[in-house]
Amino acid sequence: MGKYAEDAKELLELVGGRQNIAAVSHCMTRMRFVLSDPSIADVKKIEAMKAVKGSFTQSGQFQVIIGNSVADFYNDFVAAAGIEGVSKDAVKQAAKKNQNLLQRAVTAIAEIFAPLIPAIIVGGLILGFRNCIDSLYLFENGTKTLCDISQFWSGIDSFLWLIGEAVFHMLPVGICWSVTKKMGTTQMLGIVLGLTLVSGQLLNAYAVASTAAADIPFWDFGYFKINMIGYQAQVIPAILAAFTLVYLEKFFRKITPQVVSMIVVPFCSLVLAVIAAHFILGPVGWKIGSAISSVVYAGITGSFKVIFGAVFGFVYAPLVITGLHHMTNAIDLQLIADYSGTMLWPMIALSNIAQGSAVLGMITLQRKNAAAQEVNVPACISCYLGVTEPAIFGVNLKHLYPFVCGMIGSACAAVICVATGTTANAIGVGGLPGILSIQPKYMLSFAICMAVAIAVPFLLTVIVGKKKSMKRSETEMIPEDTEEPVKELKAFLDGRVIPLKEVGDGVFSEGVMGDGLAVIPENETLCAPADGTVTVLMEESRHACGLTLSNGMELLLHVGIDTVDMKGDGFEYLVKEGDKVRTGDPLICFDRKKIKQAGHPDTTVCIITDEGEARGIQFHTGIRAEANDTAVITFE
Incomplete structure (x- = not known):
């Protein structure tokens, strides 16, 4: 009998028995399960086991963290269960069966936008900096901007638009590349497809609304005409076009003889994808994107905008845990394309700040606990800079009440945010630096929202923490003095x-x-x-x-x-x-x-x-x- 035989039997029972295990494997630290019915697993009892250090569900896999001894545990587990383990790849394939359509869509969107985030952040910072020098009237009694009084800064402002335009106007190029990269097809074809969506030959998407229908250029095919419209900054048309290219390429690879595949596959795939993009998918995708953004915009600006803000501000942090927050990237970018700004992103930045402020409360409560501070302080700093995971997973969820305090503070700040119509020019700059992406006329209102997002979670966390006798708890955790050398x-x-x-x-x-x-x-x-x-x-x-x-x-x-x-x-x-x-x-x-x-x-x-x-x-x-x-x- 192995060292972990009894623990293995207990875990087997808690995950729902042998009949509930579709596949199981392990890596260096974790048991990886694909469960036929994940709801049967008793997560609380599993995490209470002495041999278990935690658990989480990701991409359809229920993963139980064991630690360095996972190999021994795994051997005892498969022996107790009477089943054969499979490879990690096989587990991933089996796990897809546990993902519903929404989960698959969210996973796909997250994987598409993840490689683009660094560029989007850079673009947001640049647009924010340009806001400060060309839109803030701080000189000559509030009548002129820095660009108005300095040719040097005017030149800088003009030059930086080169990058800003490349990031946001040419976004479809990045999306098409990212989709082809994710799906394992030819990335260069994705880039070319993206370029056809933003070509200078087309009417710029931003100019469509101000151009009379009779003045819109078109391709004349004799029997029918197609408008020559670009899709700058459009998200859904680019995603639809890119996936069409991917499946066309896979189809032609399958049916084309190897000897001519180098010619036939890219030619047929790209030409048909470009035709589909401009004839069907582009117009349809534009309508879908506009519909989504108009619904969100109505929620943010309508009669119930305060309720919308309160709900969104409260639930955004839990969305981060589930991964659903990745969907907001596409919505934000569509709002910017349709309304020249987004009121969603400011609330996201405020949620970051609120969770960081809850950690700041924990820093205050645990100020004598050096070990805790080594986690708290970096987590707080990263959260204030827009990266919430260390704060949420490393601090707030461990104690739970700071997480809830952060959600409450975020909701309060979001109410003020939507009530004042605070709007951002760009996304990507979260946390405290998020003010750089705010339109200049709303910077003061956003600063007030930031103050609320800092004060409310901090005060709530400290008050609740004291009631839970955090001071006594932290005193017990202080390491005793030792004369041993470092x-x-x-x-x-x-x-x-x-x-x-x-x-x-x-x-x-x-x-x-x-x-x-x-x-x-x-x-x-x-x-x-x-x-x-x-x-x-x-x-x-x-x-x-x-x-x-x-x-x-x-x-x-x-x-x-x-x-x-x-x-x-x-x-x-x-x-x-x-x-x-x-x-x-x-x-x-x-x-x-x-x-x-x-x-x-x-x-x-x-x-x-x-x-x-x-x-x-x-x-x-x-x-x-x-x-x-x-x-x-x-x-x-």
């Missing part, structure tokens, strides 16, 4: 050290497995950061290693993100389970080129899955480290 973990690779929040993986970045840091490597040999014993290896994938130190601290060293998919290709273990290693001893040799060719980041993380006897742990990030030399983690 210990340290050395860098395990050469490269730049970054905090977990920058890793970009849902589990690692949110600290679900524990605190830690990561290194963007410059070499290809993972070394032991301290003396210890090799306790966990993944014999099939060879991409990760677990160590246990003499003080009971347990470490997980994980090379790359999602590299378990590579099934060991490019990885070689230099140790075996049970080996005693010294600081600097090589553990894993890996091929960075192969990792990148497989489409994965080579960022390597070090997670403290169990602190053992260590106290006062500090992570030293934002530096360039040398393996076996630079101290990256210190503790008492």
